[in-house]
Amino acid sequence: MGGLRCLIFIPTYNEAENVEALYRRIQTLGLEADYLFLDDNSPDGTGQIIERLVTENPRVHVVHRRGKLGIGSAHRDGIRWAHQHAYQVLVTLDCDFTHSPELIPEFLQCSSEYDVVVGSRYINQNSLEGWSALRKLLTTVGHFLTRKLLRMPLDATGAFRVYRLDRIPEGVFDAVYSSSYSFFFESLYVLWLNQYRIKEIPISLPARTYGHSKMAWRDAAYSASLLVYLFAKTLINRRAFLYAEPFVPTADISKSQIEASWDAYWLSKKEPGGLIYELFAAFYRHFIIRPALDHFVGLHFAPGSKILHAGCGGGEVDINVARKYSVSALDISVPALSLYRMYNGRGSEVIHGSVFDIPAGDGVYDGVYNAGVMEHFTAEEIKRALDEFHRVLKPEGKILLFWPPAYGVTVRFLAAVHYVLHNFLKKDVKLHPEEITHVWSRGQVKEYLSNSGFVLDQFSFGIRDLFTQVAIVGRKAAIVPRPELLPNQPRPRRQQTTTEVS
Numbered sequence: 001m002g003g004l005r006c007l008i009f010i011p012t013y014n015e016a017e018n019v020e021a022l023y024r025r026i027q028t029l030g031l032e033a034d035y036l037f038l039d040d041n042s043p044d045g046t047g048q049i050i051e052r053l054v055t056e057n058p059r060v061h062v063v064h065r066r067g068k069l070g071i072g073s074a075h076r077d078g079i080r081w082a083h084q085h086a087y088q089v090l091v092t093l094d095c096d097f098t099h100s101p102e103l104i105p106e107f108l109q110c111s112s113e114y115d116v117v118v119g120s121r122y123i124n125q126n127s128l129e130g131w132s133a134l135r136k137l138l139t140t141v142g143h144f145l146t147r148k149l150l151r152m153p154l155d156a157t158g159a160f161r162v163y164r165l166d167r168i169p170e171g172v173f174d175a176v177y178s179s180s181y182s183f184f185f186e187s188l189y190v191l192w193l194n195q196y197r198i199k200e201i202p203i204s205l206p207a208r209t210y211g212h213s214k215m216a217w218r219d220a221a222y223s224a225s226l227l228v229y230l231f232a233k234t235l236i237n238r239r240a241f242l243y244a245e246p247f248v249p250t251a252d253i254s255k256s257q258i259e260a261s262w263d264a265y266w267l268s269k270k271e272p273g274g275l276i277y278e279l280f281a282a283f284y285r286h287f288i289i290r291p292a293l294d295h296f297v298g299l300h301f302a303p304g305s306k307i308l309h310a311g312c313g314g315g316e317v318d319i320n321v322a323r324k325y326s327v328s329a330l331d332i333s334v335p336a337l338s339l340y341r342m343y344n345g346r347g348s349e350v351i352h353g354s355v356f357d358i359p360a361g362d363g364v365y366d367g368v369y370n371a372g373v374m375e376h377f378t379a380e381e382i383k384r385a386l387d388e389f390h391r392v393l394k395p396e397g398k399i400l401l402f403w404p405p406a407y408g409v410t411v412r413f414l415a416a417v418h419y420v421l422h423n424f425l426k427k428d429v430k431l432h433p434e435e436i437t438h439v440w441s442r443g444q445v446k447e448y449l450s451n452s453g454f455v456l457d458q459f460s461f462g463i464r465d466l467f468t469q470v471a472i473v474g475r476k477a478a479i480v481p482r483p484e485l486l487p488n489q490p491r492p493r494r495q496q497t498t499t500e501v502s
Contacts, residue, residue, distance in 0.1 A: 004166070006033040006108070007087040011074035015095040016044040023053060023060075026101045031108075033091070034059045038078055040068045071159070072176075072183025079163065079173055088166035092159055098205050099160040106201060107162045114199035115167045116191055119160035123202035142223065146185050149231040152192050154200060156185035168196060172243045177275065182223040189230060193241045229275045237282045237316065244342035249334055249352040282316070284410070284468075289371055289402065290317045292465040297321050297369065300398050300457075300473055305366040308392065310355045310385070311373035315340035315348075322348060328365075330358065355385045363394045371402035371469070375435040379448075382437060386452035390476055397476045399454065402469040403445075405461065406438035410468045439470045449474040 008026060012019055023035065039047040039062065050062045063081065065074075075092060082090045089111060093099040099119065110117045122143060139157065146156045172194060176187045192198060233240060301307060303324050312318065312329035313336050321327060322344045329340050330351040337350045353359045355373070368389045374382060389399050404411050421427045439445060446456045454474035461470045 002112070004088040005086065006031065006089040006091065007036055007082045007085075008033050008091045008093075008104070009036045009038070009075075009078040009082065010093060010095050011038045011040070011071060011078065012042060012046050012050070012095050013040045013068055014042045014044045014046060016042070016046045016049060018095050018097060019046055019049055020053065022095055022097065022101065026104065029101065029105060031104065034061065034087070036061045036063065036078060036081060038063045038065065038074050038081075040065050040074065070179035070183075071181055072186075073179035075159070075183055075187075076173060076176065076179070079165070080170060083165055083170040088164065090163045090165050092161050092163070094159050099158075100203065103160075103201065103203060107160075110199045110201060111162045111164050113197070115164045115196040116188070116198045117162040118155060118188065118198065118200055119158050119203035120155035120200040121158065121203060121205055122155050123200060142185070145224070145227050146189075149227050150185075150189050150234070152185075152189055154188060154192065154198060156188040157181070158203075159184060160203060169243065169245070171246055175241055175243070178222070178226055180219045180222055182219070182226045185223070186226060186230065190241050193234075193238070194243050226275075229279065232279055233282060236279065236286055239316075239319075239343055240282070242342055244338065244346065247334055247337040247341055247350055247352070249337075285316045288465050288468065290320065292402070292469075292471065293317050293369070293371060294320050295464065296400055296460075296471050296473070297325065297367075300400060301325060301367050306364070307367040307369060308358070308360070308365045309370060310358065310368050310389065311370040312336065312340055312350075313372070315343045317371060318344055328360075330355065356381065356388060358388045358392050360392045362391055363397075365392050365397060366394055367398050367400065368393060369400035369402075372404070374401055374403045375438055376433055378436055382448055383451060386448065386454065390453045393476045395476060395478060398457065399472075399474045399476075401472040401474075402465075403439050403472055404435070404469045406440055408438075408468050408470075409466060411435070411438060439472075445470070445472055453477050 008031070010019075010022065019037065026035075035053075035057075037050045037053075037060070039050060041047065041064065047062070047064055050060075053060045054062055063077065065077075078092065079090065089108065091104055091107065093101065093104075103119070107117045107119075121139070142157050143155060146152055146154075150156075168191070172190060173187060175190045176183060178186050188198070297307070304326060306326045307321075307328070309315075309318060309327055309329045312331045313333075315322075315329060315336075318327060318329070318340070327344075328349045328351055329337065329344070330353050331337050331340070332352070332354050334352060337352060340350055341348060351359060355370075374385070377385060386399075393399070442456075442459045445459060449456050449472075453476065455477045456472070457475045458473035459470060460472075461467065465471075
């Protein structure tokens with residue numbers, strides 16, 4: 001491999017009859033490679049056999065996990081371990097002799113030109129000879145669905161692969177949810193969408209004679225649901241699968257409990273129910289909030305204006321606005337800022353900071369906006385945030401806040417969903433951090449704004465966003481200084497005045 005560090009990764013569970021035999025057979029190939037076995041606490045003594053191999057050869061390594069955590073999570077951990085130990089080439093294969101180790105040199109040779117090499121069971125005929133009818137059916141149906149739903153012309157469900165880790169950043173795999181068998185087609189789909197070069201090599205899989213399949217029916221059901229999810233998410237938000245280098249903050253910032261909870265939100269990997277919620281959220285951001293934001297920003301800000309998105313989150317709603325305006329994206333969550341870069345490109349200005357202490361000078365922005373932020377703050381925190389918005393705005397600058405009312409559709413819907421989860425399904429699940437302060441009336445909002453030096457310009461609640469949020473526009477009030485009286489100048493007679501508030 002031209003001096004590249006190569007690791008052969010083999011996950012194990014109850015492979016006592018195979019693990020040493022496979023290791024010895026690979027060794028006969030004379031490869032310049034290290035070995036990593038990852039054992040899920042096999043009750044048949046597989047782990048002890050691997051420990052003996054470790055003592056025999058310093059190039060053999062083992063990771064013991066507490067139990068059977070899923071084949072997909074095993075491969076994810078193996079990829080992470082290889083990255084962390086600076087391996088440039090990673091070979092993965094099963095331990096039950098389903099994958100012929102004699103093909104490893106051919107895989108490695110192809111990896112000099114390709115980023116991923118995968119074994120394909122569908123290039124040669126009769127590659128599944130001897131398989132049971134049920135196993136053939138499951139494999140064929142899985143292959144058919146990945147081709148039709150994902151439009152991916154590859155054998156995506158096999159574990160026999162080579163990854164060029166010197167070309168594939170570890171963060172690419174962060175977009176993968178699955179910890180079971182569906183990890184294989186999901187991870188290959190992410191790599192394919194990111195346009196990594198993938199090469200298929202024909203392989204034949206013999207009937208399983210060295211063990212038994214560990215795939216359960218629930219794995220097949222989950223795989224089917226995940227395929228549907230990936231299909232729908234691609235239609236709604238294909239960009240979510242694309243990789244961008246993560247944002248690295250220059251300094252740590254202390255966080256409130258709510259702000260810290262957003263890190264967990266953006267980092268979370270959700271199970272099937274959560275995936276459904278994410279699809280709804282992606283649809284909502286893409287087809288409801290983004291058009292509403294485009295409309296109100298276009299209504300109140302001139303093209304090219306310097307605008308701060310205070311609490312930008314992942315930035316899916318900014319895609320159109322960022323093309324027409326000079327947008328600076330501020331968020332307390334580093335994972336959110338990494339997502340923002342993914343959606344809006346590395347040319348976007350992202351700022352790690354709090355809306356309560358914005359790292360910017362006075363009067364530098366023409367406008368400030370956010371969506372789905374203010375409801376997570378207490379009244380005191382709202383005052384602090386609005387004071388900061390006032391400080392960084394230019395004279396006559398504006399704020400645009402999308403703030404859900406207590407009577408809004410999404411507020412009522414999510415309240416009903418949480419009620420069902422907690423009271424009927426007995427699941428302590430929060431789909432997002434707590435919403436503390438909703439909009440109740442125009443007067444309430446007007447008071448919030450005036451307390452921080454803003455005049456309410458617009459209060460809009462209607463069909464444009466399907467009655468989910470109130471669009472609030474506040475203008476930084478002009479401060480007219482009182483004229484200083486010259487010495488011996490008579491005081492003007494006091495007159496009754498009227499101030500008009502638009």
